[in-house]
Amino acid sequence: METDSVKLESSVWLGNKRHRALLSGWRFSWTELDKKNRDKNTISVPVSEVVAVMEGQVEIHPQKKTKDTDRDFTLFYVKRSNTSGGKGPLWSLGRSQFCCLSRDLRDQWVTQLRIALKTHCPSRPCRLLVFINPYGGKKKAKQIFHSSVAPLFELAGISSHVVVTERANQARDHILKKDLTGFDGVICVGGDGMFSELLHGVIGRTQQEAGVSEHDQSVMLQPCDLHIGIIPAGSTDCVCFATVGVNDPVTSALHIVIGDSQPLDVCSVHHCSTLVRYSVSLVGYGFYGDVLAESERHRWMGPLRYDYSGFLVYLCNRSYQGIVQYLPADSQITSPRDNSRCLSGCRVCSESTERLFPRSESCSSLYSRQLSQYSIESEDNWLSVEGRFRCVSLTCMSSSCPRSPKGLSPSAHLADGTGDLILVRNTNPLGFLTYLHRHTTTQDQFDLPFVEVHRVKAVRFSFLPGEEDDDEDQPNDSQNNTPGILEDPETLCNSDIESNSFGSKQHLAGNQREQGMTEKSRNKSDYLCGLCSSKRSATSVWNCDGEILPYAEISCRVHGQLVRLFARGVEEDPSSRKYNEGNRNCRGRCFSHS
Numbered sequence: 001m002e003t004d005s006v007k008l009e010s011s012v013w014l015g016n017k018r019h020r021a022l023l024s025g026w027r028f029s030w031t032e033l034d035k036k037n038r039d040k041n042t043i044s045v046p047v048s049e050v051v052a053v054m055e056g057q058v059e060i061h062p063q064k065k066t067k068d069t070d071r072d073f074t075l076f077y078v079k080r081s082n083t084s085g086g087k088g089p090l091w092s093l094g095r096s097q098f099c100c101l102s103r104d105l106r107d108q109w110v111t112q113l114r115i116a117l118k119t120h121c122p123s124r125p126c127r128l129l130v131f132i133n134p135y136g137g138k139k140k141a142k143q144i145f146h147s148s149v150a151p152l153f154e155l156a157g158i159s160s161h162v163v164v165t166e167r168a169n170q171a172r173d174h175i176l177k178k179d180l181t182g183f184d185g186v187i188c189v190g191g192d193g194m195f196s197e198l199l200h201g202v203i204g205r206t207q208q209e210a211g212v213s214e215h216d217q218s219v220m221l222q223p224c225d226l227h228i229g230i231i232p233a234g235s236t237d238c239v240c241f242a243t244v245g246v247n248d249p250v251t252s253a254l255h256i257v258i259g260d261s262q263p264l265d266v267c268s269v270h271h272c273s274t275l276v277r278y279s280v281s282l283v284g285y286g287f288y289g290d291v292l293a294e295s296e297r298h299r300w301m302g303p304l305r306y307d308y309s310g311f312l313v314y315l316c317n318r319s320y321q322g323i324v325q326y327l328p329a330d331s332q333i334t335s336p337r338d339n340s341r342c343l344s345g346c347r348v349c350s351e352s353t354e355r356l357f358p359r360s361e362s363c364s365s366l367y368s369r370q371l372s373q374y375s376i377e378s379e380d381n382w383l384s385v386e387g388r389f390r391c392v393s394l395t396c397m398s399s400s401c402p403r404s405p406k407g408l409s410p411s412a413h414l415a416d417g418t419g420d421l422i423l424v425r426n427t428n429p430l431g432f433l434t435y436l437h438r439h440t441t442t443q444d445q446f447d448l449p450f451v452e453v454h455r456v457k458a459v460r461f462s463f464l465p466g467e468e469d470d471d472e473d474q475p476n477d478s479q480n481n482t483p484g485i486l487e488d489p490e491t492l493c494n495s496d497i498e499s500n501s502f503g504s505k506q507h508l509a510g511n512q513r514e515q516g517m518t519e520k521s522r523n524k525s526d527y528l529c530g531l532c533s534s535k536r537s538a539t540s541v542w543n544c545d546g547e548i549l550p551y552a553e554i555s556c557r558v559h560g561q562l563v564r565l566f567a568r569g570v571e572e573d574p575s576s577r578k579y580n581e582g583n584r585n586c587r588g589r590c591f592s593h594s
């Protein structure tokens with residue numbers, strides 16, 4: 001409901017058509033009038049989606065003024081593009097050129113619209129730190145940034161400091177160590193691996209500044225204020241796709257420009273008492289671990305490496321023994337099979353904010369929340385499943401991506417403080433193919449007798465004594481003195497990538513060296529799918545958001561709304577509204593504008 005009074009109303013011309021323009025509270029609209037002054041079409045734009053207001057007739061490509069008068073002004077705004085007949089989450093830059101009756105009136109319009117922008121959008125970023133990975137995805141990140149993103153930032157008056165990375169983990173280390181005063185956010189132009197670098201940098205730095213130990217599994221991590229933006233230019237772009245609904249650089253740049261804010265759950269992965277990594281999209285053992293290990297050998301194929309490796313690994317027909325323990329989330333609230341979808345403004349997530357961060361939070365209640373959240377959970381609340389699995393996957397969000405538009409867990413929530421644990425027991429090849437294929441269709445991938453899914457707060461994975469791979473030379477605390485990844489970034493990153501060529505081996509070896517892997521375990525991918533030939537390992541590896549973990553026995557815990565992205569969740573496509581009709585939980589906007 002609009003409560004603010006009308007700020008300005010007048011006749012304006014778009015081309016030779018007369019319109020009535022109206023700025024009222026948080027909306028700007030213009031209505032075409034016919035010869036008898038009757039209303040025809042109206043276009044209405046919320047002020048929060050106005051990108052810029054410029055005097056004159058301005059073009060963005062290249063940014064120049066065309067022949068104009070001193071009565072003209074140009075409005076740039078977010079325009080929703082038609083996708084598959086409906087208005088999907090794809091955005092583009094809308095531009096309308098208005099001509100007023102006098103210069104004085106034009107100046108009033110420009111001034112009032114700019115005041116409205118300041119009033120209604122106080123948290124737009126002014127200064128951004130941008131990291132470009134020139135080697136990710138199809139190696140087009142630099143071109144994408146300079147041609148599609150930088151002009152939008154410039155138009156919106158955002159100044160950006162750009163770092164083109166020369167080695168893996170440079171972005172993470174920069175965020176951990178350099179002075180970030182004055183930056184309103186950090187942006188990556190790359191894929192999920194680049195996002196992960198920013199995630200680790202931002203979380204690590206926030207904990208350092210708050211004096212919180214990331215190695216302590218029971219600790220309540222400090223939520224991060226510095227926003228992360230993703231300009232998709234990778235191979236999977238899962239985090240971007242799942243938080244925006246599309247992997248399109250212009251759409252993502254516009255979400256950044258207008259300062260959208262989407263909280264995101266993060267899963268911490270520990271081995272013994274050491275933090276191993278953080279994850280948002282996938283902690284996966286078995287199939288997804290094997291696909292990743294295999295794909296590293298074919299990095300030169302670019303994004304196709306996953307399809308090729310997926311096919312090879314599928315042919316291997318592997319399953320693995322293990323014990324999965326999990327701490328169930330409150331099943332009264334939601335379930336991974338409730339057929340809902342977490343959409344922009346999701347009610348489940350906004351209600352979780354209240355639960356995760358109660359308003360009257362003093363230091364002492366913070367401490368008690370830390371205890372109540374995790375440590376106090378008695379062992380009795382944990383459940384255990386033992387057996388042979390094709391794959392064990394934990395995801396904090398749907399993990400939808402272009403390859404799988406519904407994702408690993410279509411009803412998972414971005415910011416509810418829980419993750420979904422998917423256990424796919426050993427089955428015949430056709431059964432497993434059916435499971436995989438359902439990721440790409442509307443059929444329920446959990447409606448199979450060998451699949452179970454649980455909404456959880458924490459997960460542990462282990463082996464029965466003597467069950468680990470004989471070949472396995474897993475580092476553990478006694479053998480391996482390498483500290484957790486964030487303890488000493490200096491020591492950890494100096495040998496990540498030997499040259500810029502970014503060959504598969506170099507990248508994998510870099511990551512493994514960082515984790516303190518031994519020569520023997522480094523060779524795992526050599527025989528994993530070489531092709532299921534001579535040596536078959538009894539264990540798989542963990543795929544953690546596209547990185548191989550050096551440990552098989554791990555424990556994971558979900559930290560609700562630990563970071564914030566420049567995004568707003570997936571906007572509902574009206575043409576698919578019927579599908580969500582029963583979803584009472586995911587209505588109402590809550591996170592659209594910070």
Ligand SMILES: Nc1ncnc2c1ncn2[C@@H]1O[C@H](COP(=O)(O)OP(=O)(O)OP(=O)(O)O)[C@@H](O)[C@H]1O
Pocket residue numbers: 132133134135136137138165166167168169189190191192193194195197233234235236237238497500502507546
């Ligand atoms: N200059 C660089 N040279 C080598 N590696 C780099 C460089 N900059 C970043 N990296 C590393 O490259 C890895 C992969 O990059 P990125 O995530 O951008 O692309 P991708 O792997 O193709 O995409 P996705 O992760 O979506 O599958 C990241 O983990 C990052 O640490």
Ligand SMILES: CCCCCCCCCCCCC/C=C/[C@@H](O)[C@H](CO)NC(=O)CCCCC
Pocket residue numbers: 191192193236237238281282288291292306307310399401403404407408433436437439440543544545546547
């Ligand atoms: C018969 C058709 C079979 C089709 C099967 C499609 C299954 C698609 C599921 C997609 C799940 C993506 C989960 C996200 C993982 C990312 O964090 C990670 C880093 O980018 N990507 C991969 O590990 C890359 C993992 C790629 C797995 C294939």
Ligand SMILES: [Ca+2]
Pocket residue numbers: 265396397412413414415416417418419
């Ligand atoms: Ca979640």
